[in-house]
Structures are given as C-alpha cells and as structure tokens.
Amino acid sequence: MLEKGQKEVSLRPALVQEAESLTGLCLRSKAVWGYDAAFLDACRSELEISPDDILSSLVYVAENDGSVVGVARLTVDGETAELEKLFVDPAFLNLGVGRGLFAWAVAAARTHGARTMHIESDPGAAAFYRRMGAQDAGKVASGSIPGRFIPCLKVDLR
Numbered sequence: 778m779l780e781k782g783q784k785e786v787s788l789r790p791a792l793v794q795e796a797e798s799l800t801g802l803c804l805r806s807k808a809v810w811g812y813d814a815a816f817l818d819a820c821r822s823e824l825e826i827s828p829d830d831i832l833s834s835l836v837y838v839a840e841n842d843g844s845v846v847g848v849a850r851l852t853v854d855g856e857t858a859e860l861e862k863l864f865v866d867p868a869f870l871n872l873g874v875g876r877g878l879f880a881w882a883v884a885a886a887r888t889h890g891a892r893t894m895h896i897e898s899d900p901g902a903a904a905f906y907r908r909m910g911a912q913d914a915g916k917v918a919s920g921s922i923p924g925r926f927i928p929c930l931k932v933d934l935r
Contacts, residue, residue, distance in 0.1 A: 786846065786874055788881050791826070791836040799826040799838070799848045806864035810901040820921040826850060826862065834861070835885050839874045849878040851885055851894075858886035858894040858934070863902075879909045887934050894932040903928040 791799060803824040804817055812820075830836060830850060839847035846869040850862040860882050865874045886894045896906055897917055907913075911930035919925040 786839045786841045786869075786872075786877060788837050788839055788877060791831045791838045791848065793828045793831050795838070795845065796826050796828045796831055798845065799836075800824060802845065802848055802866055803862060803864045805867055807899065809867050809870065810899060816922070823921050824862070824864075835889075837878065837881055837885075839865070839869075839878055841869065841874075847874040847878050849882050851882050853886060853889040853891050856890060856892040858882075858889070858891035860894055860896045875905060876909070879906075883932065883934065892934050894934055896930045896932070898928045898930055900928060903930065906930045 800821075803826065804821065807820060807824060808817060817824075826836065826848065835851040835853070837849050837851075838845045845866075847865040848862060849860065849864075852859045852861055860879075863875060863878050863882065865878070883894065894911075895914070896911055898906055903913075907930070909932075911932045914929045914931040916926040917929045919927050
C-alpha cells in the first residue's frame, strides 16, 4: 500500500549494472535500525550485492515511478531456499514494498522446488518476518560482527 499519489510498485529482475546502487540501498535500509557508520562499514561485505550475485542467484527489485525502492535476493539449493537479502528504501518502509518482495521470494522459492526458506535476520527486522509467517529457528553468529548473534527464522513452503 502506497501513499496517495504514488504509483504502484512493480517487481522485476535486477540488472547487473544496478549492483552498486542496490548495495547503497541495502546500507541505507540497514541504517534505519540506528547503527552507526562503523557498524555499517563492518557489515558492508554482507550487505553488498555484486554483479555476480545478480547473475548467479535470484535478485528482484521493487520499482516505483522508475526508481528502485527495494531489493530481495534468494538462493535455492534443492529443497532449501535462503532469503539472503530483503531491503526497502527508508522512504518506502511500511507501504507494502517489503511484503511484496517477501511474497515474491516465497513464490520463487516454491517454483524452484524449495520446501523451506531460511532467513538470517537483523534483530530489528525479525518481527516483520514473523508477521509474514516465519517461525523462529534459533540464532546464528553474525557474519560481520564477532560475538554478535542474530535471529534465524524459517518458512515452511509446503
């Protein structure tokens, strides 16, 4: 759901040439949780979307009026999918963009034969995934910050 006067959001595959700007979107989105520049810098490699990511996995963007306002990256290995990234531009939070990207990820995972989708979530974003139907599946070590643990969630796709 978007504000009055905004065009609808459409989803499409990401383009290789968008990799750098998608990484910037991920960093801006992560910053909404109040992290400082040093924390975001430590997370940069995990938040990066490279041209190879776009070529080797499923990466979709949400677009509004010609601008990219969200991104999701999904990998599938057999019956298991990993929602690697789902980020929304801060100006478009709480307008349904994340919900649309999540629905895309679930449908794409099912289409590719996955029966379960795993999500390693920022603690601040875990409530969103729970509202989308994900269940807690423990905690995992952060790939960026030693000693930090983040929620792991899963979605039954059957």
